[in-house]
Amino acid sequence: MNYEKIILTLLVASSFLATAQETEDTGTFTLSGTVDVYGTTNFTNAPGTPGILIANPENANAFGLGFANTVFAYEKGKAGVVADLAFGPRADDANLAGAINQLYAYYNVSDKVTLTAGQFNTFLGYEVINPSANFNYTVSYLFNAGPFSHTGIKMNYAASEDLSFMLALTNAHALSSADGNAADATQFGAQIGYKGQYLNFISGAIDDASAKDYIFLDYTGGFDLSDSFYVGLNAAYVNSNNDDAGYYGAALYLQNKFSDKFSLGLRPEIFTATSGAGDSSVTAFTVTSNVNLTSNLKFITDLRFDNSDDYIIEAFPTEKSVTALTIAAVYSF
Template structure:
């Protein structure tokens, strides 16, 4: 608690410095952007449920984050993003709609009155950036997580389907963070947030987030990320908030080896114990982790090919990734994705082949039997502006 108070005091002291010098010398700039995507994925297992999710103990699978439908067309996400930029302040209002938006913002699906379908569900990001000095800035509001290699936005990721590291979160935070740039090749971010992937704070504790970025040489970026949070539900009888913890530490690094050849890596390890967000669980700590390697090559300015290999270990059962019996599991995934640019850069076509192989039976076949693996093949079409 003392660490949280000290960090908050430092952040608000910085806000005071900003307030003393808030004059702007040039007019602000307003921009509007967005995208929409649609996809079709065929599943070689031909599951009766027409789902890529597989099964778990409760009958609802968790093998994919967003591209859940098999053998049918689907709409992904529709984004409308407004940004205001000035000398002393930036503001971002990022709204999303569709099934992918619901999944990525799941902690906002119940409003403050306890009713489902809250308008907060459409808010992907809504934050203000105060620029106290050219080196120091403060961000307040709801913002996407700093953890991980991939993001929710389909045009930004090279692969269309999302990794298991992404699927197991976190997705977003609500709070206050400060960032200080030591140079154009190094900065430090520290912040205080309500908790992990939730509209409102589920207890009186606050989570701490951090990121250290440095670029050893031109084209090579390294991000060291972390979050430590108490996720206990305050109203669970007999469970103290101090008995539930969540921590995640993450390394993300990218290297543009040549103008055509790109390499990336994401490695993460996490742990949790106790009553995680009211779900319940033992007091002993459970861990999970994974590694994903990314590479892509641009054959021309309009066509490229990328490969992602990932291994994810949840055999302790800490996260939602399980086998068909509901037990913790591990998975190895290989994804090959093409990137085709058309219509003066406004349309991206992403043909994709993906193989997921679990440590135990996970996926259903058309005859009702189970298997450890599934292979999907499909195409995503993305329009951006």
């Protein structure tokens, strides 16, 4: 795939649309994106950082590139399209189709109903692929277990300002554009949202070779306990009886905003992988600071402590405990 031609074509299209918007009402075009880089180290005798979200987290050491993405969005009348192109090691670990993080079209049937078709980021979990939207830079074990994105169709229904529903029919989430789907590996998804609390459900296969009885149950939400203190929660349960596999776990997101420029948070997490051979557990505690240098640029510092008597710390299969320090610069536009 020629990524340079794709980018050039989109840039030319964006220039044309921006010019046309000045002369006549053709719709609304927006351009946004993020770039991040990081430095990381740990206190063992080998490189690596758990939760760094790259293809080879065992190689993470010193300085590294994270994620560069550009989001092109155009809407006219009731319909629109979003093209989210992402590059870099973090994108390579999450994208399903080359440089494409998200690519979908949508149609607003009414003020309450929206239909979407294409590839879109998952509705499960508290964290997302894009680091600019996360408080922590390294990701939780729950998020790392996936899914990251889905390819298919979904319908969103906003019953009121507080209550929403979603239904989805997609490919198995581990299928990329290079994979076949001879086994008809699909998933049915659903979501109920109420006042910022979301209950998510998926049923089906996870890839072309897996059993089709996987069940995903996921809760994501949070509460403002004061003007400055916030508590978020993600809890999930996944299981397949036929594959005798799954996982469950929970993560808390405790965050306090001390000023417009500085926030401090703690993310405690417990994660257990299940199988016929026995369960394996890991705990992780991440202390994170966010420093906003400007409205576009922030520094995220993660001091992370992972512990597992079952030797399932990501990137460290021979260690029972690992401490890692990561400092990332994230720019958004």
